[in-house]
Amino acid sequence: MKRPFNFSAGPAAIPEEVLQQAADEMLNWGGSGMGVMEMSHRGKEFISIYERAEADLRTLLAVPAHFHILFMQGGGLAENAIVPLNLSKGGTVDFVVTGSWSQKSFKEAGKYARQHLAASGEASGFTSVPDAASWQLSQDAAYVHLCSNETIHGVEFQQLPDLQALGCDAPLVIDFSSNVASRPLDWRRVGLAFGGAQKNIGPAGLTIVIVRDDLLGQALDICPSAFNYKTVADNQSMFNTPPTWGIYMAGLTFQWLLRQTEGDLHGVDAMEARNRAKAELFYQYLDNSQLYLNKVDAAYRSRMNIPFFLRDENRNDAFLAGAKAAGLLQLKGHKSVGGMRASLYNAMPLAGVQALVAYMQEFERTSA
Template structure:
């Protein structure tokens, strides 16, 4: 069997080492006589898996002691509701920075639960950049400020970490959807009140959601918040109030171990910079392809690009698939192409894509 270069935005490619280990342990995890999917989530075997995964993630992201790591379900989309239900407390409003499709979706969902104020928006520029913090206008008393620090669809990534102290609003907790670039670059967790992300891009299979929340934000849920989604309940029960996505946690733990073997986040960030530079440099030098994102805000993880002659789109996709390069079609709301080059995508895969693009342009240009 020959594996393809998988540029899917998610569920995305996983490290082959992880997949091979999971395959080897499918029927018998470390002599337990059963696979992880068959284990009780409260048994000592799975408890050890979950504890190791949490400890490794805390180490990789340098998560401070006053933050709790929660393993939840529902994906990042569910968190768009779970967050206001948990963080509003006595507030009736929250602020949102809208930089693309996902933060716009988060804003729309929040308006089901509270007054959601747009502190800044990049819509006027076609969602191709991130508004500078000097342009942010917070409301008087928001429960939190929401950001999506990497927009998977539009390929826009924050070139800075939000620091509300710089604009005199240090009392407002920053919430960040980090689904599509968690663990791809160093992040100062202490600058955020809450980080969250679906696992299916840089961490593991769909079904697991990671939440990293500062302890002082626990216990603020509104009465209507379902018990299983109450952060304090989840934290107090070590993410075991209900049956968690056990296999997703297991695979995430293997990915964390793989990432540590690569040298940790700093080492993988260096690789990601090299991969993104290779692809963007080619795009910038070409008149056959184009990137529409402000170069200062280009995502290292998700690279949308467009053919100058879009009548060739289907031919490009068919020929790239035949060459072993798959899942390159852009999101339906944007069009064009998109290459997602998460941690598990090696430099060789990006080089294979650039080589194909160069050859295709030479033949069709």
């Protein structure tokens, strides 16, 4: 049976090959007689799964040796507290607010630090991002926080700011939940990156944290041990029982990503080329349409999450019903923004975007 195309913003589509392998190994992984969920996290079978997932992620994202990769729990919303518990030292934290997710991060940090709003896209309705040269960075910030891709507002940094060039020595913290592994990442500009796995990597319940070693060991005394980055790092992410199934599924996804090619490109470079092509096709169609509309500044348009609207909102329900009938799932926009949203993560093939555009053309034609 041909599977529908699933445009969910997260939890989101997983490559069919990955799901098939997980199904095949469910009762007996690698001849062990155990499913992955049944293995002690300290046994040699699971340790081999964990070590390969960690190594593959390091290869895939070209993570330098002086960064730790941590597999944690709680998702981005928990990290909104865990990051300041670990890095703020109770001082000032700078925020660049570009949408719902960085807004939530800003708010939560107030429990542990003084938040300083260095820049905000709110005046534009979060359809654009203030140029980095205009950011009002503090002299004494413990770190600067931004969300590299805003899942709800569809705003993405096309490149990360070079804080040092802006005269700021603080480390940059990025929430890359919804664009991790979709494009290369310049680790020279980053102190810590965190993200929930449930968009580009695997199942909900796994959080990836990649942290520069010099940032470990600064946690506030009130930081729960299970969320103290140094404790997690010192215990190879096994201070508490890790989300073993999530690590396994992420590992299968990393293997799948490492196998991908586009021309001469491999891995994340190949995904970037594919993601650029998918996004260009879709934005081009939207911009030339009389019915559909995307409001985001072209310079900051997300390749991952594309919110769009029908100029005639009375047609929304008919649009969604027709899409579902055409095998195009989970296109309803986030309740805070309304309209529609197409999430084009790594697992979405170009054929899925082509099918979506074909449906939208037909819907536009028959709506006229």
